[in-house]
Amino acid sequence: MEPIRKDEIDAQECGSVTPKSKPCPRPKPGEAAGGCSFDGAQITLLPIMDAAHLVHGPIACAGNSWESRGTLTSGPSLSQYGFATDMNDTDIIFGGEKKLRDSINYIAERFAPPAIFVYATCVTALIGEDMDAVCKEAAERLAIPVIPVNSPGFVGSKNLGNRLAGEALLQYVIGTGEPEREISLGVNLIGEYNIAGEMWDIEKLMNSAGITLMSRITGDARYKEITWAHRAKVNMVVCSRALLGLAKEMESRYKIPYFEGSFYGAKETTYSLRQMAFLMNDREMERRVDRLTEREESRLIQDLRPYRKLLKGKKAVLYTGGVKSWSIISALKELGVQVVGVGTNKSTEDDVRRIADRVGDDTEYIPEGGASRIIKTVRERKADIMIAGGRNMYVAMKEQIPFIDINQERHKAYAGYEGLLRLAKELTYSLANPIWKLAASPAPWDKEDSYDH
Amino acid sequence: MSKDNLDIKDNNNLFKEERYVQQRENKKQFEAPCSEQETAEALAYSKSAEYMEKNFDRKSVVINPHKACQPLGSVMAALGFEKTLPFVHGSQGCNAYFRSHLSRHFKEPTPSVSSSMTEDAAVFGGMTNMIDGLENSIALYKPEMVAVCTTCMAEVIGDDLNSFIGNARIKGAIAEDFPVAFCNTPSFVGSHITGYDAMLKGILSYLYTRSGIQATPGSGEGTGEKLNVMLGFEPYTGNFAEMRKILNAFDTEYTILGDHSGNYDSPATGEYEYYYGGTKLEDVPLAANALGTLSLQKYTLKKTQEYISGTWKQEISALSTPLGIKGTDKLLETISEMTGLPIPASLTEERGRVVDALMDSHPYLHGKRVALVGDPDLLIGLIGLCLEIGMEPVHIVCSNGEVDFNDQKFKIEAEALLASSPYGSEATVHIGKDLWHMRSLLLTDPVDLAIGSSHLKFAAKDADVPLIRVGFPIFDRHHMHRYPIIGYQGTLNLLSLIVNTVLQQLDDNNSGFNFELVR
Numbered sequence: 001m002e003p004i005r006k007d008e009i010d011a012q013e014c015g016s017v018t019p020k021s022k023p024c025p026r027p028k029p030g031e032a033a034g035g036c037s038f039d040g041a042q043i044t045l046l047p048i049m050d051a052a053h054l055v056h057g058p059i060a061c062a063g064n065s066w067e068s069r070g071t072l073t074s075g076p077s078l079s080q081y082g083f084a085t086d087m088n089d090t091d092i093i094f095g096g097e098k099k100l101r102d103s104i105n106y107i108a109e110r111f112a113p114p115a116i117f118v119y120a121t122c123v124t125a126l127i128g129e130d131m132d133a134v135c136k137e138a139a140e141r142l143a144i145p146v147i148p149v150n151s152p153g154f155v156g157s158k159n160l161g162n163r164l165a166g167e168a169l170l171q172y173v174i175g176t177g178e179p180e181r182e183i184s185l186g187v188n189l190i191g192e193y194n195i196a197g198e199m200w201d202i203e204k205l206m207n208s209a210g211i212t213l214m215s216r217i218t219g220d221a222r223y224k225e226i227t228w229a230h231r232a233k234v235n236m237v238v239c240s241r242a243l244l245g246l247a248k249e250m251e252s253r254y255k256i257p258y259f260e261g262s263f264y265g266a267k268e269t270t271y272s273l274r275q276m277a278f279l280m281n282d283r284e285m286e287r288r289v290d291r292l293t294e295r296e297e298s299r300l301i302q303d304l305r306p307y308r309k310l311l312k313g314k315k316a317v318l319y320t321g322g323v324k325s326w327s328i329i330s331a332l333k334e335l336g337v338q339v340v341g342v343g344t345n346k347s348t349e350d351d352v353r354r355i356a357d358r359v360g361d362d363t364e365y366i367p368e369g370g371a372s373r374i375i376k377t378v379r380e381r382k383a384d385i386m387i388a389g390g391r392n393m394y395v396a397m398k399e400q401i402p403f404i405d406i407n408q409e410r411h412k413a414y415a416g417y418e419g420l421l422r423l424a425k426e427l428t429y430s431l432a433n434p435i436w437k438l439a440a441s442p443a444p445w446d447k448e449d450s451y452d453h
Numbered sequence: 454m455s456k457d458n459l460d461i462k463d464n465n466n467l468f469k470e471e472r473y474v475q476q477r478e479n480k481k482q483f484e485a486p487c488s489e490q491e492t493a494e495a496l497a498y499s500k501s502a503e504y505m506e507k508n509f510d511r512k513s514v515v516i517n518p519h520k521a522c523q524p525l526g527s528v529m530a531a532l533g534f535e536k537t538l539p540f541v542h543g544s545q546g547c548n549a550y551f552r553s554h555l556s557r558h559f560k561e562p563t564p565s566v567s568s569s570m571t572e573d574a575a576v577f578g579g580m581t582n583m584i585d586g587l588e589n590s591i592a593l594y595k596p597e598m599v600a601v602c603t604t605c606m607a608e609v610i611g612d613d614l615n616s617f618i619g620n621a622r623i624k625g626a627i628a629e630d631f632p633v634a635f636c637n638t639p640s641f642v643g644s645h646i647t648g649y650d651a652m653l654k655g656i657l658s659y660l661y662t663r664s665g666i667q668a669t670p671g672s673g674e675g676t677g678e679k680l681n682v683m684l685g686f687e688p689y690t691g692n693f694a695e696m697r698k699i700l701n702a703f704d705t706e707y708t709i710l711g712d713h714s715g716n717y718d719s720p721a722t723g724e725y726e727y728y729y730g731g732t733k734l735e736d737v738p739l740a741a742n743a744l745g746t747l748s749l750q751k752y753t754l755k756k757t758q759e760y761i762s763g764t765w766k767q768e769i770s771a772l773s774t775p776l777g778i779k780g781t782d783k784l785l786e787t788i789s790e791m792t793g794l795p796i797p798a799s800l801t802e803e804r805g806r807v808v809d810a811l812m813d814s815h816p817y818l819h820g821k822r823v824a825l826v827g828d829p830d831l832l833i834g835l836i837g838l839c840l841e842i843g844m845e846p847v848h849i850v851c852s853n854g855e856v857d858f859n860d861q862k863f864k865i866e867a868e869a870l871l872a873s874s875p876y877g878s879e880a881t882v883h884i885g886k887d888l889w890h891m892r893s894l895l896l897t898d899p900v901d902l903a904i905g906s907s908h909l910k911f912a913a914k915d916a917d918v919p920l921i922r923v924g925f926p927i928f929d930r931h932h933m934h935r936y937p938i939i940g941y942q943g944t945l946n947l948l949s950l951i952v953n954t955v956l957q958q959l960d961d962n963n964s965g966f967n968f969e970l971v972r
Contacts, residue, residue, distance in 0.1 A: 029568040029582040030589030036546020058605050059515065060522030060640035064550035067911070068557070068928070072464065074477040080911070081889075086515040088641050092609065102513030110507070112495075122544050122606040123641065126575060154544035154571050154606055197464055200473055207476070371562060371725060391552055394562045398725040411464065439721055 040161020057121025162242030177227025186212025194219030265331030523648025533711030543604025685750030695937035776834030826905030854884030
């Protein structure tokens with residue numbers, strides 16, 4: 001829906017430049033807002049696939065959200081279960097701590113997970129449930145980690161929730177285990193959630209270059225591998241805003257160097273792989289990465305040729321959040337697609353700077369959400385395609401605008417070299433579909449009518 | 454470029470490729486996997502009667518719930534009225550969930566706003582958020598009415614909607630005469646159907662009271678002799694069209710109270726609007742003069758029904774989802790009684806055609822054991838349909854049936870209905886249970902078919918039974934909601950869905966001896 005704030009990038013005061021404690025810009029009342037901190041925390045931790053994720057609160061927070069993210073698993077699926085304490089009015093009056101304790105016990109006994117994450121919700125935070133104490137007691141008694149995630153919805157945005165989840169990992173998980181001896185030390189990926197299996201493409205590339213992916217934080221992760229994340233040699237922050245704090249803290253605590261990177265587009269992918277090898281301080285690995293990236297890039301150039309011909313000069317409006325707000329721009333540029341409008345409402349100041357580095361001066365910045373605001377940009381800039389998330393998809397359909405889903409519900413993996421090829425194919429598909437012509441032409445009888453006038 | 458070059462593999466095929474399989478194998482070093490034997494044992498245990506008993510003893514945790522919360526229903530109810538903006542008073546995430554949830558089901562945008570309460574609101578109350586929110590949203594989305602519901606947060610801190618909205622008027626944030634209907638919908642009570650009811654009642658009573666009209670029930674004054682019709686929490690836009698078809702066949706005047714089908718089935722004209730269709734606001738107070746009100750979801754619409762019979766002093770006929778031949782017969786008889794009009798020949802003829810279709814298919818459906826999940830009114834309809842074509846409902850789970858021991862009208866009615874037929878003799882009705890309970894039921898006492906929402910797909914897959922998607926939410930199939938499931942036509946649609954699933958299964962599972970052309 002429509003924005004409230006003016007088109008001022010200056011209004012963005014969030015992320016790495018400002019102090020960590022400063023909250024992200026909050027949506028104004030009366031807007032159709034995005035997700036909350038609870039949602040953000042869940043999104044970050046749910047991809048730990050073998051853990052149980054228990055929502056402590058009324059049914060809504062779990063009932064409205066379980067199993068609705070496209071974060072894929074290659075094995076365990078406990079994370080896909082919707083566990084909730086389903087608090088009712090009596091629990092709210094007398095407290096739900098007993099129910100929580102019983103729930104934890106039940107899950108531990110029946111599902112034997114390596115860990116249980118317990119999420120606070122607005123209600124449990126407001127009535128002052130001592131979740132930390134319940135979790136601590138349960139953890140000791142059951143001898144498995146029971147981790148409180150104190151990120152109730154009202155504390156702020158989805159991104160703040162991501163960060164609070166990162167803090168829970170730092171406080172309760174990272175550093176509590178040691179890698180088995182045969183695992184060679186390598187890189188942690190932070191803020192990559194394996195949507196549509198993107199992590200697997202990245203992992204394949206890293207393996208080809210001989211780089212070990214040590215801990216996934218958290219796409220398709222196993223609880224155990226995160227406990228030894230502190231032994232990694234390098235951290236790569238894939239989704240820059242959300243978990244940068246985690247990487248910074250790991251640098252100061254464990255002396256692990258980090259860098260921010262992306263896998264959208266060949267250039268970004270090459271940069272990220274090189275950066276890994278460079279920070280690993282391994283000459284041989286750097287040579288291997290160079291050979292791999294050269295080979296992949298030159299093959300990609302061949303494969304992309306027909307698509308580039310079709311996509312050259314096409315204009316897109318990009319409305320997404322976090323790292324994708326700038327990294328997809330690089331990918332699109334490599335395909336010859338010009339970004340004429342870009343959303344910045346979920347971007348940090350750094351993200352916005354990166355966007356500015358990548359787009360032309362006449363690109364429009366869309367600082368706040370809202371279907372009609374995006375549509376307006378598409379119309380005014382004569383864009384050919386809209387690239388955004390699920391909540392805006394159906395609006396695009398109403399307006400008969402070709403669309404690609406880039407957010408959490410996407411079903412195609414766009415990361416890495418192959419991902420770029422897939423993106424090119426999807427763009428071509430979407431643009432070339434005959435439905436747009438059919439939709440744009442009126443019914444034949446209406447057409448006849450127009451000739452009469 | 455030729456189309457053939459555009460081969461995009463989906464995840465199913467892509468990740469079956471050898472290199473990915475290898476990668477997953479390699480990855481096991483990071484896991485602490487159980488041995489295959491241990492996994493098999495655990496799986497077998499989870500399918501055992503012993504485990505089922507423990508599962509049903511479970512008191513605290515809910516696993517895979519089959520209900521959403523009150524304000525989600527409220528948003529749907531608000532969208533049933535013309536140019537009405539749903540306004541969720543509470544912290545912002547809830548509204549995002551409602552919008553995604555409803556949009557994923559209907560494949561349409563959901564206009565709805567939030568007052569975005571944060572910690573300061575938690576301490577000082579949400580009045581400022583309400584006042585700013587009303588002012589901003591009215592300026593931006595230009596609704597003709599705002600319909601405010603609450604989330605848990607606003608309820609826990611005890612925000613007073615009436616006085617907040619009053620203060621917004623005093624402060625000039627909204628015009629004195631701008632309609633703002635409201636209702637309280639804490640998520641820790643009830644479910645999406647309770648919330649639908651609360652908002653529908655909130656809107657009807659608000660618009661009626663402010664109009665100053667004194668109801669003269671049955672006078673039909675200003676309206677002709679109209680009937681009011683309420684479909685309730687209705688996930689099928691097609692059901693509205695079907696209901697209109699039936700009422701038009703009777704040639705009766707009617708007002709649908711709460712019609713969100715326009716908002717959730719709008720044409721792609723090339724221009725998006727926030728509001729499509731909905732019950733006209735000025736029709737609501739006049740509805741108080743109608744002959745009577747027909748409710749198609751009696752368990753969902755409890756409070757609204759009470760309000761209409763109490764304040765409007767109107768005759769209420771409350772049915773459950775009119776599904777199957779008998780269910781639809783009852784609907785037509787009720788309309789006929791309420792309006793005094795005869796049942797139209799066109800519908801009798803349609804009835805005959807659908808009975809014929811049921812006869813054609815009955816050999817494939819007789820004795821099929823079925824598991825059912827849904828909201829109370831839908832379940833009554835589905836049980837009726839199963840019984841009349843000789844299918845045997847076995848497990849019936851209703852997460853949001855009345856769990857109060859003294860108020861189990863739904864359970865009592867469902868059990869009476871099942872007892873009325875030998876085909877219902879094996880059935881058990883479980884209220885307040887979740888889909889993990891259903892999984893135990895499916896595994897210990899297998900059935901042939903499962904009927905329920907998309908959420909049931911996990912349990913159905915574990916039990917290896919085909920799932921026929923009916924109800925809310927249906928996220929993983931397209932356009933199901935566009936086809937009616939009520940009335941004779943709806944019965945035919947459901948029948949096709951069920952029988953063709955069975956026939957497909959015959960083809961898929963053929964052993965080489967029964968791959969037949971004619972079925």
